[in-house]
Amino acid sequence: MSKFDLEADVDFLSKLLPTLSGSLTEVALKRPSDVHAFLALELLRRSNFKGSFVALAKYVEGIEYSPEDEMEEEPEPQTSSSSLTSAELISERPTSEEPESARPVQQRRPLRVCIAGAPCSGKGTQCDLIRERYNLVHLSTGDMLRDEVKAGSELGKQAESCMSQGLLVPDELIIGIVKARLEQSDCAERGWLLDGFPRTQQQAQAMKSAGIVPDVFLALQVPDEVVIERVTGRRLDPETGKIYHLKFDPPAAEIENRLIQRADDTEEKIRVRLGQFHQNIAAIESEFSSPTKVDGNQSKAAVFSQICLAIDQVDDI
Secondary structure: OOEOOHHHHHHHHHHHHHHOOOOHHHHHHHOOOOOOHHHHHHHHHOOOOOOEHHHHHHHHHOOOOOHHHHOOOOOOOOOOOOOOOHHHHHHHOOOOOOOHHHOOOOOOOOOEEEEEOOOOOOHHHHHHHHHHHHOOEEEEHHHHHHHHHHHOOHHHHHHHHHHHOOOOOOHHHHHHHHHHHHOOHHHHHHOEEEEOOOOOHHHHHHHHHOOOOOOEEEEEEOOHHHHHHHHHOEEEOOOOOOEEEOOOEOOOOOOHHHOEOOHHHOHHHHHHHHHHHHHHHHHHHOOOOOOEEEEOOOOHHHHHHHHHHHHHOOOOO
């Protein structure tokens, strides 16, 4: 049975994945040479797994399998609207017969990623997944400002002076804090994920002038009405601090009456924030070449699959 070689097949998978559909085991059983997008992500995480597609599909799904599952099966014909069919892609698949020592070692500098999204767009969830998958340093301006203030640095003192007077921290100061943080050893060694920065066109321009340019700029796209539904349905339990959602994560009946809606979670407030976001994001995207727009109105796994394809297609840098 065909074996999957991680290093040789990453480029092949990035072309093949959009043509596939179906559950992991179903795809593997019917077409042992194909693999579903989620299975590909698991392959990348479980790079030490060298079994067959069928075995791996069942392994990932937690299904018991027997040696009979590893018997050779003929792939079924597959049609696709893609310019390259699955069969054509498979014919292009690199062979794993070549010894690893003969393959060129590609040296890459660490990834640099920015992600933007409206309130309740799922950005926080995707940041957690990106950080875990790519081992990037996850950074937000709020955290960086607090860290600088706590450290008592010169930049932190200037930022604290502005905040204590109720003033906005100037873009130049924020850029200085961001640049100083990105120069630290963990970012230099592992790469970084800037969460919600830049927020304005001025910040984007200052960021570029300072030489801070991402390899990928991700923009989560979620319809306003969906965002409004997500925000206005949130309720806070003042006793436990837990956040519920009246539709998507409803509370138990016995505690529902004590839940409260936060002041910022009203439709009036979120529409103002959305207006500001749309005005700023259009200007920010104009500062970067080919920002990657991701449909955020899907399951978190589907959104993450799109994000991974975008990041994995970054050219050698």
